[in-house]
Amino acid sequence: MIEFKNVALSYGQKxxxxxxxxxxxxxxxxxxxxxxxxxxxxCLSLMSRxxxxxxxxxxxxxxxxxxxPANQLAKKLSILRQDNHTNxxxxxxxxxxxxxxxxxxxxxxxxxxxxxxxxxxYVDLQAVQDRFIxxxxxxxxxxxxxxxxxxxxxxxxxxxxxxxxxxIKHSVSIMKQLRQACDELNKQVVVVLHDINFAAHYSDTIxxxxxxxxxxNGSPTDIMQDSVLSHIYDMPITVTNIQGKPTCxxxx
Amino acid sequence: MTKTYLxxxxxxxxxxxxxxLLGSITLDSASFDWQLLSQTRIPRTIAIVLSGMSLSVAxxxxxxxxxxxxxxxxxxxxxEWAILGMxxxxxxxxxxxxxVKLSVSVLFSxxxxxxxxxxxxxxxxxxxxxxxxxxxxxxxxxxxxxxxxAYQQDLMQFVWVWIQGDFSMILQGRYELLWFAGLLTxxxxxxxxxxxxxxxxxxxxxxxxxxxxxxxxxxxxxxxxVAGITVVIAGVLPFLGLIVPNIISLYYGDNLRRSxxxxxxxxxxxxxxxxxxxxxxxxxxxxxxxxxMGVVGSAIFLGLLLRQTRHD
Numbered sequence: 001m002i003e004f005k006n007v008a009l010s011y012g013q014k015x016x017x018x019x020x021x022x023x024x025x026x027x028x029x030x031x032x033x034x035x036x037x038x039x040x041x042x043c044l045s046l047m048s049r050x051x052x053x054x055x056x057x058x059x060x061x062x063x064x065x066x067x068x069p070a071n072q073l074a075k076k077l078s079i080l081r082q083d084n085h086t087n088x089x090x091x092x093x094x095x096x097x098x099x100x101x102x103x104x105x106x107x108x109x110x111x112x113x114x115x116x117x118x119x120x121x122y123v124d125l126q127a128v129q130d131r132f133i134x135x136x137x138x139x140x141x142x143x144x145x146x147x148x149x150x151x152x153x154x155x156x157x158x159x160x161x162x163x164x165x166x167x168i169k170h171s172v173s174i175m176k177q178l179r180q181a182c183d184e185l186n187k188q189v190v191v192v193l194h195d196i197n198f199a200a201h202y203s204d205t206i207x208x209x210x211x212x213x214x215x216x217n218g219s220p221t222d223i224m225q226d227s228v229l230s231h232i233y234d235m236p237i238t239v240t241n242i243q244g245k246p247t248c249x250x251x252x
Numbered sequence: 253m254t255k256t257y258l259x260x261x262x263x264x265x266x267x268x269x270x271x272x273l274l275g276s277i278t279l280d281s282a283s284f285d286w287q288l289l290s291q292t293r294i295p296r297t298i299a300i301v302l303s304g305m306s307l308s309v310a311x312x313x314x315x316x317x318x319x320x321x322x323x324x325x326x327x328x329x330x331x332e333w334a335i336l337g338m339x340x341x342x343x344x345x346x347x348x349x350x351x352v353k354l355s356v357s358v359l360f361s362x363x364x365x366x367x368x369x370x371x372x373x374x375x376x377x378x379x380x381x382x383x384x385x386x387x388x389x390x391x392x393x394x395x396x397x398x399x400x401x402a403y404q405q406d407l408m409q410f411v412w413v414w415i416q417g418d419f420s421m422i423l424q425g426r427y428e429l430l431w432f433a434g435l436l437t438x439x440x441x442x443x444x445x446x447x448x449x450x451x452x453x454x455x456x457x458x459x460x461x462x463x464x465x466x467x468x469x470x471x472x473x474x475x476x477x478v479a480g481i482t483v484v485i486a487g488v489l490p491f492l493g494l495i496v497p498n499i500i501s502l503y504y505g506d507n508l509r510r511s512x513x514x515x516x517x518x519x520x521x522x523x524x525x526x527x528x529x530x531x532x533x534x535x536x537x538x539x540x541x542x543x544x545m546g547v548v549g550s551a552i553f554l555g556l557l558l559r560q561t562r563h564d
Binding site: 050075099132152 | 316319320321378380444445446448449451452453455456458459460461462463501505506507509
C-alpha cells in the first residue's frame with residue numbers, strides 16, 4: 001500500500017506538488033492524468049524514492065519509503081522513467097536479465113533466465129533479443145525497458161508514460177498485459193498516461209493532477225464526465241458512450 | 253568463435269616473445285644472457301602488459317561513470333592532477349619514498365577524476381562530443397598549471413619524464429607496484445555488473461537496488477588508483493583507455509562482465525605493439541612509447557568520433 005501524507009515538493013522557489021494526500025490500494029491499475037507540468041512524473045518519482053519529498057511523508061506498507069533498504073525495496077517496487085538515456089551498448093536479453101539483478105546479484109539462475117524469456121515473449125521481442133539496444137527503433141527500446149521492469153517481478157510497478165513511442169498495436173498490448181498482471185497476479189500498477197481514453201478503458205482508478213494539486217481521484221466513470229475533464233484540462237471536452245464505454249472526444 | 257580467440261591468444265604470446273627478445277642487445281642461443289632477461293626484459297614486458305590491461309579497463313569504467321564513451325583518465329585531467337601532486341611533492345618534500353609518492357599521486361588522481369565528473373554533471377549536457385571536449389579543455393588547464401609551476405621552479409625535465417610514458421627505465425624492483433593495478437583490474441571484473449548498471453543511469457541503478465553513490469565512489473577510486481600508479485611507474489600512456497574499450501564495444505557491446513576480459517587482453521596487446529614499435533623504429537635507440545600511443549591513439553580517436561557523429 002502506498003500512502004502520501006501531506007506531501008509537497010519544490011525545486012527552489014517553484015512548488016511542483018502541494019499538500020498531496022493519497023492512498024493507493026494494494027492491487028489494481030491506477031492511472032495518473034493531467035496537463036503538462038502538473039506534477040505527474042514528480043509524483044511517480046516520490047512514490048519510487050527516486051526523489052525525496054520537501055515536506056510530508058511517502059509510506060510503502062506503513063514504513064517511510066526512504067528508510068527501506070535499497071535491495072529490499074527493489075524486490076517490492078519497480079519504476080520505469082521516461083528518460084532512459086544510455087550510451088551503453090547492451091544486448092536486449094542482457095538488459096532484461098539486469099531486471100532480475102535484485103535477486104541474482106550478477107549470477108542469474110535458471111529460474112531467472114526462464115522469467116527473462118517469458119518477459120521477452122510478453123513484449124514480443126524474440127526476434128531482436130540478441131541485438132544491441134542502439135540498433136532498435138524507439139518503440140522496440142521502450143518495450144525492452146518495460147520488459148526489464150516486468151522481469152523485476154515486483155508487487156508494485158510504476159511506469160512513467162509507458163506508451164511513449166509505441167504504435168497503437170503495441171500500446172494496446174502493453175496495457176492489456178498490465179491489466180492482466182493486475183487481474184491474474186494481483187499486482188499494483190501505477191501509470192502516468194496522456195491518452196485519457198487509454199486510462200479510462202484499462203484503469204480501476206484515475207488520479208488527476210493540475211498545477212501540483214490533486215483535483216480528482218475516482219473510478220473511470222467518476223472521472224469521465226464533461227465537467228471534470230474540462231476543469232482538469234481547461235478546455236471543453238465531451239464524453240460520449242461508444243459501445244458502452246465512456247470515450248472522450250477532444251478534437252475540435 | 254573459439255578459433256578467433258585461439259588466433260588472438262597466439263598473437264598475444266607472439267608479442268610477449270618479441271618483447272622479451274627485442275632490445276639493443278640481441279638475445280639468441282649463442283649469447284643467451286639470463287641476467288639481462290630477468291632484470292630488464294621480463295620486468296619490462298610484465299610492466300607493459302599490466303599497464304595496458306589496467307589502463308584500458310580503467311578507461312571503460314570511467315566511461316560508464318560518465319555515461320560517455322569518449323572519456324578516459326588521460327583526456328579528462330586525471331593524470332594531469334596526478335602529475336600536479338607529484339610536482340608539489342617534489343617541491344615541498346623531495347625525499348619522499350615511493351609509497352608516499354604513490355599515495356599522493358593516487359589522491360590527486362581521485363581529486364582530478366571527481367572534479368571532472370562533477371563538472372560534467374553541473375553542465376547537464378547530453379551531447380556526446382561536448383563531454384570529451386570539456387575533458388580535454390579541463391586537462392589543458394590543469395596541464396598549464398603544472399607547466400607554470402614547473403617552469404617557475406625549473407623542474408620542467410621532471411614533468412617531461414612523467415608526461416612521456418616510457419618503459420625503458422623499468423628494471424626489476426622498480427615496477428612491482430603495477431601488480432596492484434593488475435589486482436584492481438581483477439576487482440573490476442568481480443563487480444563488473446555494478447558498473448554496467450551504473451552505465452544505464454542513476455534512475456535505473458537505484459531502481460535495481462544499487463547504492464549509486466557507493467558504486468560511483470568505488471569506480472572513481474579504482475580508476476584514479478590505476479591512473480596514479482601508472483603515472484608514477486611508467487608515465488602517461490595516452491588514449492589506451494579510450495580506443496580499446498570503444499573497439500571492443502563495437503563488436504561485443506558494453507556488458508562489462510563479458511567485455512572486461514577482452515578489453516584487458518586487447519589493452520595489453522596494443523601496449524605491447526606500441527612498445528615494440530617504440531623500440532624498432534629508431535633501433536638501437538628508443539622513442540618514448542607515450543609518443544607512439546599519442547600518434548596511433550589520436551588517429552583512432554578521431555576516427556571513432558567522426559564515426560559516432562555520422563551515426564547520430
